[in-house]
Amino acid sequence: xxAVSMPGVESAPYTVEEVCEQFDPxxxxxxxxELNTTTKMFCGCANAFGAEPNTNVCPVCLGLPGALxxxxxxxxxxxxxxxxxxxxxxRERSGxxxxxxxxxxxxxxxxxxxxxxxxxxxxxxxxxxxxxxTWRVEIERAHMEEDTGKSLHVGGATxxxxxxxxxxxxxxxxxxxxxxxxxxxxxxxxVRAPEVARAYVTALRDVLRGLxxxxxxxxxxxxRCDANVSLMPKGTSAFGTRTETKNVNSLRSVxxxxxxxxxxxxxxxxxxxxxxxxxxxxxxxxxxTSPGRPKETFADYRFFPEPDLPPLEPSAxxxxxxxxxxxxxxxxxxxxIQTEWGLSDEExxxxxxxxxxxxxxxxxxxxxxxxxxxxxxxxYLAQQANTAGVALPxxxxxxxxxxxxxxxxxxxxxxxxxxxxVVDGVLAGEGEPDEVVAGRGLAVVSDESALTAxxxxxxxxxxxxxxxxxxxxxxxxxxxxxxxxKATRGQADAARVQELVLERCR
Amino acid sequence: xxxxxxxxxxxxxxxxxLAVTDDELDTFSRQIDAIxxxxxxxxxxxxxxxxxxxxxxxxxxxxxxxTEPSLPREAALAGAPAAEEGxxxxxxxxxxxx
Numbered sequence: 001x002x003a004v005s006m007p008g009v010e011s012a013p014y015t016v017e018e019v020c021e022q023f024d025p026x027x028x029x030x031x032x033x034e035l036n037t038t039t040k041m042f043c044g045c046a047n048a049f050g051a052e053p054n055t056n057v058c059p060v061c062l063g064l065p066g067a068l069x070x071x072x073x074x075x076x077x078x079x080x081x082x083x084x085x086x087x088x089x090x091r092e093r094s095g096x097x098x099x100x101x102x103x104x105x106x107x108x109x110x111x112x113x114x115x116x117x118x119x120x121x122x123x124x125x126x127x128x129x130x131x132x133x134t135w136r137v138e139i140e141r142a143h144m145e146e147d148t149g150k151s152l153h154v155g156g157a158t159x160x161x162x163x164x165x166x167x168x169x170x171x172x173x174x175x176x177x178x179x180x181x182x183x184x185x186x187x188x189x190x191v192r193a194p195e196v197a198r199a200y201v202t203a204l205r206d207v208l209r210g211l212x213x214x215x216x217x218x219x220x221x222x223x224r225c226d227a228n229v230s231l232m233p234k235g236t237s238a239f240g241t242r243t244e245t246k247n248v249n250s251l252r253s254v255x256x257x258x259x260x261x262x263x264x265x266x267x268x269x270x271x272x273x274x275x276x277x278x279x280x281x282x283x284x285x286x287x288x289t290s291p292g293r294p295k296e297t298f299a300d301y302r303f304f305p306e307p308d309l310p311p312l313e314p315s316a317x318x319x320x321x322x323x324x325x326x327x328x329x330x331x332x333x334x335x336x337i338q339t340e341w342g343l344s345d346e347e348x349x350x351x352x353x354x355x356x357x358x359x360x361x362x363x364x365x366x367x368x369x370x371x372x373x374x375x376x377x378x379x380y381l382a383q384q385a386n387t388a389g390v391a392l393p394x395x396x397x398x399x400x401x402x403x404x405x406x407x408x409x410x411x412x413x414x415x416x417x418x419x420x421x422v423v424d425g426v427l428a429g430e431g432e433p434d435e436v437v438a439g440r441g442l443a444v445v446s447d448e449s450a451l452t453a454x455x456x457x458x459x460x461x462x463x464x465x466x467x468x469x470x471x472x473x474x475x476x477x478x479x480x481x482x483x484x485x486k487a488t489r490g491q492a493d494a495a496r497v498q499e500l501v502l503e504r505c506r
Numbered sequence: 507x508x509x510x511x512x513x514x515x516x517x518x519x520x521x522x523x524l525a526v527t528d529d530e531l532d533t534f535s536r537q538i539d540a541i542x543x544x545x546x547x548x549x550x551x552x553x554x555x556x557x558x559x560x561x562x563x564x565x566x567x568x569x570x571x572x573t574e575p576s577l578p579r580e581a582a583l584a585g586a587p588a589a590e591e592g593x594x595x596x597x598x599x600x601x602x603x604x
Contacts, residue, residue, distance in 0.1 A: 037571050044574025053592040057582045058574075064585075073568030095559065102523045104596045152593065168593035171582075300521055305559030313565045 013263025014270075016191050019231065022270070025193040025262050026239050027186040028228035029137075029254075031204055033179045033214045034147060034221070035078045040175035041146045042069030042112060047177065049220060053170035061146075061175035063108030068308050071096075075177040076119070077322060078213040079144050080314055082179055083120025084323050085207050086139045093313050094119045096144075096306035104169055105148040113180075115303040118143035119312065127203040128331050129195065137200045138184040147176040179214075185239065193229075193262065198255035201225050205251070206330040218249050225254050229261040231269060240265070241275040245289050247282045257282045260289055337361060341370040354382060355392050362399035368406040376402050380420060384427060397426045404433045412493065418442045445492040451484070454492075455500045458483040469505040477501045510539040 019025070040047050043060035059067035080090055097115035123139035150173050155165025181204065189196040205216045205223060216223040230242035243265070245257045260282075265275055279292040328336070337357070338348045341364075351357045356377045363373035377392065381402070385392045405422055408414040414422060414437070425436030437443050445451055458480045459466040468476040480501045485492055512531040515538065519526040526534065576582075579592060588595035 039571050039573050044569070044572065045576045046573050052579070054579050054582050054594070055592075056576050057579075058576050062577075062582060070569040071567065072571050074571035076568060093565075100521075102521065104594075154590075155598075166598055167596050168590055169596060170593050305557070307559060310560055310562065310564040310567050 013260055014266040016194060016259055016262055019262045019266040020191045022234055023231035023240075023262075023266060024187065024190065024234055024236075025258075026230045026232060026242070027183075027189070027193055027197055027258060028242070029183045029186070029197060029200060030226040030228070030244075031181045031201060032147075032224045032226075033082075033181065033208060033216065034223070035075050035177040035179060036212075036214050036222075037072055037074045037078065037177055039072055041072050041075050041144070041177040042175055045175065048172070049215075049222070051172050054172060056172045057174070061107075062171055063106075069112060069306075071309060071312075072177060075144065076312060076314070077318075078177070078211075079119045079142065079179050080319060081211055081213060081322050081326070082181070082208065083123065083142050084319070085211055085326055085329075086120070086123040086125050086142065086181070088120035088123030088139060088142065090120050090314055090319050091117055093117065093311050095311040096309045097303045098306050099145075100302045101300070103148075104167060105151050105174070107149070107169075107171060107174065111145060111148070112306055112309070113145035113303075114143035115305075119314075125200065125203055125207070127196070127199045129192070129199050135189070135192075135196050135199065137186060137196070140182045140184045142179055142181040145178045145180060147173050147178045149174040194255040194259040197227060197258045198251050201254045202251050203331070210327050210330050218251065221249070224249070227254060227257050227261070229258055229265065230275070231262065231265045240269075241277050243275065243278055243280050243289075245280045245282050246292060249282075249284065253282060253284060256287045257289065260287060264289070341374065343374075347374075350378060354378060356382070359393060359399055359402075363402045363406070366400045366403035368403040372406045372409075373399075373402065376406065376423075380423065384423075395427065396429065397423065401426050401433055408433060408437065413437070413443050415444060415493075418444065418491070441489075441491075443491060445488045451488075451492060451497060451500055452504070454484045454487050455480065455497065455504050458487065459501070459504060466505060469501065474502060477505075510535050510542060514538075 035047070037047050039045060040056075040061055043058050045056045045058050045061055048056060060069055083090055094114060094117040096112050098110040099113045099115075100110045102109050118141040120143075121139075121141040123142075125137050125139060127135045127137055129135055149169050149171040152168040152170070153166075154168060183200070186193070186196060186200075201223075205218075208214050208216050208223070214222055218224070224246075225248045227245045227248055228242045229245065230240040232238060232240045243261060245261055248254050248257045261280070268275055280289040281292040282289050327333075334348065334352070334357070337343070338345075343351070348357075351360060351374065354377075356374075360370070360373045360377050363377070364370050381395060381397070382392060385395050388395070402423075405414070405419050405426075408422070409416060409419045421440065421442055422433050422436045425431075425440055426433055430436045430439055445454075461483070462479065465476050465479050469480070477498055481494055481497045484497045484501075485494055512535050515526065515531050515534045518538075519534075583589040583592070583594065586594045
């Protein structure tokens with residue numbers, strides 16, 4: 001294996017194991033999340049993905065002279081909620097700042113962001129790893145800012161900037177609320193660094209999804225990760241020069257990008273080269289990175305307080321109200337459910353993989369015992385979904401309806417066999433379970449007087465058999481039970497009919 | 507006393523994507539130097555005075571998350587030197603060195 005460090009030629013990457021024989025990796029992850037508020041951060045334009053170009057724009061998000069921003073209260077609430085979910089402090093007084101740079105996707109020529117006083121800071125996220133252990137990732141800060149417009153580069157072969165003749169700008173995304181979540185340097189992960197990076201972004205995505213504050217779709221750009229990577233020689237503690245890799249658009253890419261950069265850095269350093277601090281662009285196809293556009297140095301952004309927006313001082317009441325609404329963390333919920341329902345690891349994994357966990361949980365919340373609820377979703381309903389070629393959650397039956405069927409079986413109105421027919425009826429659009437029972441005449445005949453009358457009728461129709469039973473030949477009762485079951489079209493409880501036959505012949 | 511050099515001005519001009527002539531580098535460095543000198547008076551203020559970015563004593567001015575009308579697209583694009591496919595058309599991005 002050779003490491004080449006000629007200009008413009010990629011070094012052959014070392015494996016992570018080889019890298020970690022000589023270096024300790026340090027990572028910093030910056031995740032941008034687009035909030036799913038109704039409107040943008042600083043104006044009332046719709047925050048919508050996929051609209052016709054430049055249809056959700058106004059003087060504020062186009063940066064027209066004289067336009068004044070106004071802060072979206074719901075976005076601030078989401079920012080605080082995210083901070084609380086990440087165990088952060090909420091700043092008593094925070095404000096907005098202008099980050100100045102000239103680029104066509106930012107028509108004001110500055111981005112409204114937060115600088116020295118981000119809304120939330122000093123938190124952590126305990127991230128579950130594949131082996132069942134937990135890695136604590138410390139959160140430095142999360143701050144509010146606005147997204148940029150989208151550029152379409154025309155004339156270049158690849159759609160990238162290089163070689164483009166001109167660019168077309170759509171400002172629908174300009175001003176969409178963004179939360180940037182920044183970790184402290186992640187040190188000590190060693191060969192697990194790529195895995196820790198992926199696990200962190202996965203856990204963050206799950207938490208944010210649970211909060212309902214963002215679509216967290218990496219493929220649509222509503223969640224984006226920048227991965228900072230550097231290496232320091234083993235046994236030292238001064239961080240090396242870092243690179244920042246952008247365009248990391250999937251969880252798998254987070255892991256691959258970190259792994260690639262670790263290998264590339266090692267290649268450069270071991271061949272006597274130096275790492276240039278730069279932004280790099282991840283290529284999904286090749287799994288490699290290449291230098292991105294040269295960016296301003298930090299001082300060049302000339303941050304200064306945004307004079308058009310007054311500071312934020314979230315009241316303790318507001319913060320505590322938001323804290324009280326925090327949902328359980330997804331993995332904690334899974335662990336709790338596993339214990340409460342007495343599931344094996346495999347049973348839990350099957351439920352999660354079948355997309356059935358929420359459905360079963362909702363069925364249990366609607367009153368069904370966990371075992372019965374789980375059984376319906378993973379067996380009969382899973383079969384029906386499979387036959388229909390749809391995902392389980394897309395089946396035309398609700399958890400409440402399944403719970404009702406379970407209840408009907410438990411109270412003896414339905415046998416399991418009849419219950420399946422009721423479910424078929426619900427899936428066929430015949431209405432609620434009770435309506436299907438009535439419509440198809442499926443209820444177990446449990447009316448004692450009706451059953452007794454049917455037994456008496458059968459005994460009268462077969463006097464010889466009745467006589468045998470009265471003489472003590474109880475086995476003969478089977479013929480009468482059969483007649484009653486036939487008369488009730490199978491909807492009587494056979495055991496109860498047997499008891500009634502013997503009672504009437506006493 | 508600040509010390510704005512021609513190089514500082516050239517750097518600022520590049521950040522602002524402005525073309526500046528050689529003569530202007532001299533003129534602007536003198537002028538900006540004088541401006542920075544004047545503004546540096548704020549350095550005399552004691553540290554225990556909090557910085558003032560806002561003169562209106564307001565906090566928590568928040569807008570409800572309710573949609574308001576956007577501009578018609580024709581109006582949005584009306585001021586653009588060039589537009590194409592409903593988008594603003596701009597020159598090849600800033601003569602990127604890439």
